[in-house]
Amino acid sequence: MDCKLxxxxxxxxxxxxxxxxxxxxxxxxxxxxxxxxYGPVHPIRGMEQPYHYRxxxxxxFAPGWGGKLTSGIYAANSHKVLPVESCLLQDEVLDKTMxxxxxxxxxxxxxxxxxxKGTGLVRHCLLRRGVATGQVMVVLVTAQPVLPGAKNxxxxxxxxxxxxGVTVTTVVQNVNSRKTSVVLxxxxxVLYGKGFILDTLxxxxxxxxxxSFYQVNPxxxxxxxGLAVEAAKLTGKEVVLDAYCGIGTIGLTAADHAKQVVGVxxxxxxxxxxxxxxxxxxxxxxRFKRQVIPGDVLELxxxxxKRRGPVGIGAxxxxxxxxxxxxxxxxxxxx
Numbered sequence: 001m002d003c004k005l006x007x008x009x010x011x012x013x014x015x016x017x018x019x020x021x022x023x024x025x026x027x028x029x030x031x032x033x034x035x036x037x038y039g040p041v042h043p044i045r046g047m048e049q050p051y052h053y054r055x056x057x058x059x060x061f062a063p064g065w066g067g068k069l070t071s072g073i074y075a076a077n078s079h080k081v082l083p084v085e086s087c088l089l090q091d092e093v094l095d096k097t098m099x100x101x102x103x104x105x106x107x108x109x110x111x112x113x114x115x116x117k118g119t120g121l122v123r124h125c126l127l128r129r130g131v132a133t134g135q136v137m138v139v140l141v142t143a144q145p146v147l148p149g150a151k152n153x154x155x156x157x158x159x160x161x162x163x164x165g166v167t168v169t170t171v172v173q174n175v176n177s178r179k180t181s182v183v184l185x186x187x188x189x190v191l192y193g194k195g196f197i198l199d200t201l202x203x204x205x206x207x208x209x210x211x212s213f214y215q216v217n218p219x220x221x222x223x224x225x226g227l228a229v230e231a232a233k234l235t236g237k238e239v240v241l242d243a244y245c246g247i248g249t250i251g252l253t254a255a256d257h258a259k260q261v262v263g264v265x266x267x268x269x270x271x272x273x274x275x276x277x278x279x280x281x282x283x284x285x286x287r288f289k290r291q292v293i294p295g296d297v298l299e300l301x302x303x304x305x306k307r308r309g310p311v312g313i314g315a316x317x318x319x320x321x322x323x324x325x326x327x328x329x330x331x332x333x334x335x
Contacts, residue, residue, distance in 0.1 A: 003016050003088050005073075005082065005084065005087070008075070008082055009075045009076050009082070010075065010076065010082055011073055011075055011078075011082070012073055012087075012089075013088075013089065020046065020050050024044050027044060028041070028044040031044075045220075045227070047217075047219060047220060051088050051089065052088065052089065052091055052092050053089065053091070053217050053218070053220075054087075054089045054090045054216045054217065055091055055094075055128060055129045055131050055199075055214075055216055055218055056094075056126070056127065056128050056129075056214070056216045057087075057090050057094045057095075057125075057126070057127040057128075058124055058127075058183055059073070059084065059098050059101075059124065059125045059127070060073070060123070060124050061081075061105070061112035061113065061120075061122045061124065062081035062083075062112050063112055064083065068106045069111065070102065071084070071098065071101075071102055071112075071125060072084035084098075085099065091131070093129055093134075093166055094127045094129055094136070096161070096164040096165070096166050097127050097129075097136055097161055097164075097166050097168070098125065098127060099160075099164065100160035100163075101125050101127075101138060101160075103156070103160045104153055104156035104157040104159075105153070107152075107156045108148070108149050108152055108156065110122045110148075113142075113143045118143075118179070120143060121142055121143055121144065121147075122140060122141070122143075123141045123142065123143055123176060123183075124141040125138065125139065125141065126138075126139035126141065126174070126183065126184065126210060128197060128210075129197075130197050130198055130199030131199065131218045132200035132218070133197070133199055134167070135169040135170075135197035135198055135199070136161075136166060136167065136168050136169050137168075137169060137170050137171075137172070137197045137208070137210065138157065138168055138170070138172070139171075139172045139173075139174050139184075139210045140172070140174070141175075141176050141184060141185070142173060142174070142176070143175075143177055144175070144177060145175050145177075145187065147173050147189075147191075150173065150191055154171050154191050154192045157171065158192075168192070169193050169194075169197050170190065170193025170194055170197060171190075171191040171192035171193060172189070172190055172191060172195055172210050173188065173190075173191055174187070174188050174210060174211075175187040175189075184210065195210075196208055196209045196210075196273070199214070201218060201221060201222060201225075201249055201253075202222055202225055202226070202249075202253045204252055204253070204283075205277075205281060206247055206248075206249060206273070206277050207247070207273050207276055207277060208273070209247075209269045209272075209273055210269075211267065211269045211270070212247045212267065212269055212270045213246035213267070213270060214246065214247060215249070221249070225250060225253045228250065229254055229257055234254065234257035234258050236257060236258065237258075237259050238259055239258065239259055239260045239261075240254045240255075240258045240260070240261045241261075241262055241264070242261055242263040242264070244264070244265060244266075245263030245264060245265045245270070245288060246265060246270050246274070247270050247274050247277055248263050248274030248278060248288055249277075251263045251274075251286055252274075252277060252278060252281060252286055255278075255285055255286045258285070259285065260285045260286070261285060261287070262287050262288075262289070263286065263287070263288040263289065264288075264289050265288065265289075266290060266291050267290070268290055268323060271288050271289070271325070272324060274288040275288050275324055275326065275327060284329075287326055287327070287328060288326060289325065289326050290325060292320055292325070296320045296321055297320065297322075298318065298319070298320050298325075299318070299319045299320075300316060300318050300319075301317050301318075301319070302314040302315070302316040302317075303315050303316075310333050310334040311331070311332070311334075312332055312333075313329060313330070313332075314329070314330045314332065315329060315330075316328045316330045
């Protein structure tokens with residue numbers, strides 16, 4: 001399929017000039033060359049429809065015509081922003097949502113951030129969509145904590161998206177005042193909704209926060225997870241380590257086939273979501289942990305749930321700086 005952005009030197013999708021079968025062949029050959037000596041490489045599993053699958057969009061703001069701002073992706077080998085109205089890989093609902101974000105930002109007369117001068121307000125916009133639920137998240141990344149006319153922006157955004165047939169579930173302001181190419185900062189403020197969206201994957205429902213990792217291709221993710229569980233040949237007796245677990249999608253998928261799952265992740269928001277996802281889905285054999293650093297305050301609270309003679313069972317929750325780090329069931333005996 002032809003892409004109009006390729007002619008404008010778009011910095012994404014370097015293989016889009018090849019037909020899909022050729023893309024898959026090239027990828028399979030590279031994987032075979034890298035890891036083929038360590039074990040068999042099975043034929044790559046492609047998509048039936050390899051377009052408009054991305055459930056996440058990051059768009060960078062830049063000056064446009066007539067004093068208005070525009071947004072898009074960086075051109076190849078540059079920091080020049082190429083305006084993007086639509087993309088062959090992006091969810092079409094998110095294309096419409098980004099158009100509405102630009103219209104609302106222009107209505108509020110927001111100025112794009114200039115990374116060389118350090119001036120301006122809006123840097124990026126992160127969009128996410130739960131494909132199974134239809135829920136949409138808008139994250140406006142600003143260079144300073146104060147967003148002038150925040151309520152007016154939300155009102156304008158909801159009106160603009162409604163005109164395009166899109167319903168926004170939540171709007172979040174993320175503050176990134178650093179001189180960096182990293183998109184998101186640490187501070188956030190929920191402007192509308194609950195600050196997260198829900199999606200369903202492999203029969204389980206997940207809460208997705210702005211900074212949480214979630215696979216961008218839901219259709220292929222379901223295929224991937226199914227193949228991974230099948231290849232692991234789990235019997236129900238194993239302890240599965242889900243390294244870099246994110247919000248727990250792989251581990252919770254494997255939990256149905258394993259004795260226990262232990263997920264480890266650095267991102268605190270992701271661990272919080274993973275713990276919540278396990279509870280929401282009724283998964284009791286999964287534990288999620290994050291790194292504790294010097295200066296963190298650890299508190300352990302245990303509630304007695306059962307006792308028979310000297311033996312008892314307690315439900316335990318460990319918090320670090322007031323945030324849930326992990327939950328566990330503790331069995332003890334009194335002598």
